[in-house]
Amino acid sequence: MKPLVAALLLALAVAGTAFAVEPKERLADPVLEARARAISQGLRCLVCQNESIDESGADLAHDVRVLLRERMTAGDTDAQAIAYIVSRYGDFVLLQPPMKPATYALWFAPPLLLAGVAVGVGAAIRRRAATRAPAETPLDSAERARLARLMQESE
């Protein structure tokens, strides 16, 4: 019995986090609704700030979901509907920051940094390989004689 209850609760919890879209918000047209869902997954909820409006149960997220669907029913393309929201809340509502001069540092800094580190590490490895000690040379006759003498002394 207990595992069953646990499984049920888990299922409910998972279902709850999957999306916060309420049944009455949904559009009758499944194609339009799918488009709206796809867009709202990329829009930030400004109250919770790390959730999309699709996941968030916040009041504001609900309002934006409804407004977004209104625009789409009115015939907005995806880009127009997104621009409508962005014109009010700014680029910050986009969970994926747009590519533009102001965000070049954001987009290009990590790969550049990685490339820089790769070049540095490569150079260090090559230098270490070049300066490694030369192979051992056998003892010459004077050294052999000295070794024999030392061995005798210790006995």
Next chain:
Amino acid sequence: MLRKLFYLVPVVAFCALAGYFALALRPDRDPHELPSVLIDKPGPEFALPSLNGGDRVTSDGLKGHVVVVNFFASWCVPCREEHPMLMRLAEKEHVPLYGISYKDNAEDSRRVLQLLGDPYRRIALDRDGRTGFDYGVYGVPETFVLDKNGRIRKRFVGPLAADTVQNELLPLLQELNKS
């Protein structure tokens, strides 16, 4: 020489990072605060019913003067915290404050203002939050400064603090009123 400079790279990188963290972790900085995209743009238009009856409160009606528009709600706890400051602004500084009751019902808004005092010249009812959405409001209280042409010059998110009022709001109003 060049090699020695090379050893300074980590030191410089560390200082840059430490400097950034020092700025980003300033105790008075709220990372949740967002810049408004509407700064220096014409304030969104609205024509909303008035809380105290009479003509609708419209964005056109606010033009011609420097005004402060404050979004509030009876259900909003930080608004209560802010309220004494609004009263002071209205009574002592004679700031033309206009209220927009955001997603609140008229009865509750009226009651809270009766209880605490009404600092507003006029109050508009934004029952469904549509005007708030147009202004990019994401949490009340929010306060906007509109210039004589109806352009948004400044947005304050959250309760107005005494030092914000002294150092930012009042000087800005003074400057806008001069021009």
